[in-house]
Amino acid sequence: MKIATYNINGIRARLETVTAWLSEQSPDVALLQEIKIVDEAFPREEIERLGYRVATHGQKGFNGVAILSRLPLEDVIRGLPGDESDEQSRWIEGTAIGDRRAVRVCCLYLPNGNPVPGDKYAYKLAWMRRMRERVRQLLRSEEPIVLAGDYNVIPEPRDVRRPDDWREDALFRPESRAAFRRLEALGLYDAIRLRTQAPNLYSFWDFQRGSWERDNGIRIDHHLLTAQAADLLRDAWIEREARGGAKPSDHVPVWIDLDA
């Protein structure tokens, strides 16, 4: 079961890029972030035509997440539990039924959190605390679970070309990194780090300042796996080439392959 996470930075602007990608790469499950559209306006038919089931949790203008699945998709939940007053669409989960195993997939778009300090940073850290509670609940199942998306956290210095440029940024602040480690400490594994300890693996390059040409990137799109999912891990990789393609997002797809 190939599961990709991809912050597409707007489905309106990226529909051709995304449909070409689905046709060429054929993920079994694609977890999308920043669809930036309400559910009713999502181009569902264009994607269903390619053989995908579509579950969205959208929002006008900003944020928004979606699960696209070639496999049966069951028990979809929209929104991160734990705060009824939260109106931002940043979480959707469902169960993809593989040939051998069912896998719970959670698609998340973690808040950016800039500027630091401020309300947005407090929201980011509160959101991460709330996510931890959801993960605690999910872990009780002892099933294969994949939590993937745009975490907006650079875990370590080896995950950023120019660490000094990011010292004061919400993506690299010690509190954000500690909150990410606290998620891992619940018993989750960063899929790419189960495969390689290589530095300079990036999933985002800013549109500005020639970041792509200079390879001035950061790794912020991750798959965290429960132990039961990690047992099934065959491979994990970053589709770096996508950043140089036609009308790219500023993020690229990040992949895992599970024996499921």
Next chain:
DNA sequence: ATGACTAATTCGATTAGA
């Protein structure tokens, strides 16, 4: 020190992203 890109909203200029 600042702004630089891109997208969405809504058709000009602002907000947000990371």
